[in-house]
Amino acid sequence: MGKLVRTNEMFHGANSLSELKGIKGNKAVIVIGKESAKSSGSLKRVQAILDEINIKHEVFCGVEPDPSIETVMKGAEFMLQHKPDWIIGLGGCSSIDAAKTMWAVYEHPELTLEVMVQGGTPPLRNKARFVAIPTTSGTGTETTPLSVITDRAKGVKYPIVCYDFLPDLSLVDGELCTTLPVNITANTGLDALTHSVEAYASNIDDNYADAFAKGSVSLVFDNLENAYNNPSDVNTRQKMHDASFLGGYAFANSWLGIAHSLAHQVGGMFGIPHGRANAIVLPNVVRYNSKSTDRYSDLAKLIGKETAEDFASGIEILRDKVNVPASFKECNISEKEWNDKLKAMSQNAFDDVCTSFNPRVPTVEDLEKIFTDCYNGAKVSF
Numbered sequence: 583m584g585k586l587v588r589t590n591e592m593f594h595g596a597n598s599l600s601e602l603k604g605i606k607g608n609k610a611v612i613v614i615g616k617e618s619a620k621s622s623g624s625l626k627r628v629q630a631i632l633d634e635i636n637i638k639h640e641v642f643c644g645v646e647p648d649p650s651i652e653t654v655m656k657g658a659e660f661m662l663q664h665k666p667d668w669i670i671g672l673g674g675c676s677s678i679d680a681a682k683t684m685w686a687v688y689e690h691p692e693l694t695l696e697v698m699v700q701g702g703t704p705p706l707r708n709k710a711r712f713v714a715i716p717t718t719s720g721t722g723t724e725t726t727p728l729s730v731i732t733d734r735a736k737g738v739k740y741p742i743v744c745y746d747f748l749p750d751l752s753l754v755d756g757e758l759c760t761t762l763p764v765n766i767t768a769n770t771g772l773d774a775l776t777h778s779v780e781a782y783a784s785n786i787d788d789n790y791a792d793a794f795a796k797g798s799v800s801l802v803f804d805n806l807e808n809a810y811n812n813p814s815d816v817n818t819r820q821k822m823h824d825a826s827f828l829g830g831y832a833f834a835n836s837w838l839g840i841a842h843s844l845a846h847q848v849g850g851m852f853g854i855p856h857g858r859a860n861a862i863v864l865p866n867v868v869r870y871n872s873k874s875t876d877r878y879s880d881l882a883k884l885i886g887k888e889t890a891e892d893f894a895s896g897i898e899i900l901r902d903k904v905n906v907p908a909s910f911k912e913c914n915i916s917e918k919e920w921n922d923k924l925k926a927m928s929q930n931a932f933d934d935v936c937t938s939f940n941p942r943v944p945t946v947e948d949l950e951k952i953f954t955d956c957y958n959g960a961k962v963s964f
């Protein structure tokens with residue numbers, strides 16, 4: 583028996599933001615990042631709709647990339663002060679992920695990061711409901727039960743899984759992405775691709791997730807380069823936004839694999855953007871896993887090719903076209919610093935929850951070798 587994990591209600595397409603008019607309540611807290619929701623005008627559009635439907639609103643501004651637990655606690659404090667019955671996460675995945683976790687602490691002020699990471703978040707929706715309005719096309723957090731919060735002191739990113747995080751309403755409006763900078767377009771688009779590839783190849787079989795994953799892989803290969811070169815093309819932006827949602831939907835049901843386990847480490851230790859880290863490791867993860875699964879040949883067919891190696895090099899070609907580096911060395915990480923952290927990163931990646939869904943069961947040594955090849959830009963061959 584299967585149960586689909588999905589967001590409660592979603593609208594997609596240009597101007598689907600206007601569906602925000604359908605919510606009923608008294609007060610909203612809108613959670614945003616530092617600047618882009620203001621400068622792009624998306625915050626103003628959200629506020630105008632809330633004014634129109636007589637919902638008061640306050641803005642919690644300043645969520646940083648890879649949000650910290652300190653930011654989460656500040657946001658929860660802000661919510662306790664303003665008592666919203668709606669929480670609106672508006673922006674990139676950081677804003678929405680942070681908003682989800684702030685919401686949990688707002689509902690249960692005694693909650694700690696440790697308890698949430700262990701899956702102990704109590705039921706939500708006693709005080710507020712949740713709207714996700716993504717303005718980047720990558721994590722699909724608008725349809726996943728996940729929030730990633732960073733402990734800066736330890737340099738560790740913690741995925742929090744809580745099925746109540748699935749939004750009440752998700753608005754997937756490509757018009758909100760036209761001001762996205764090109765490097766973020768590239769990184770986030772390749773993150774969406776990684777979700778779909780990992781969900782498709784994971785050790786969980788789910789026909790529904792597979793269909794969404796394949797749809798997402800095709801959309802990314804067909805549209806990412808154009809979104810990168812023609813940022814204001816709404817049609818292409820919508821396709822990438824849909825790819826991100828479909829990828830999120832796929833991995834909310836079939837989970838991920840070691841590309842994410844490895845990328846979480848490089849993100850936590852060296853601050854490499856999540857999608858960029860994924861894009862660097864993914865081709866080698868495909869090569870490594872292809873010894874245990876033939877799933878990648880299905881994905882190769884989607885891009886007019888045959889084999890897992892074809893698919894791995896297809897990802898590398900796409901990565902080059904959107905100017906994402908091919909190795910961690912090219913990301914200006916010194917060899918000494920890399921080697922100092924290599925053992926710890928390999929062990930932590932082994933312990934990452936995503937590793938348990940990988941189609942090939944790795945050893946810590948395997949992960950270390952993949953890391954080393956990805957640092958040097960070499961092809962994994964074992």
Ligand SMILES: [Zn+2]
Pocket residue numbers: 721773776777842856860
């Ligand atoms: Zn990801």
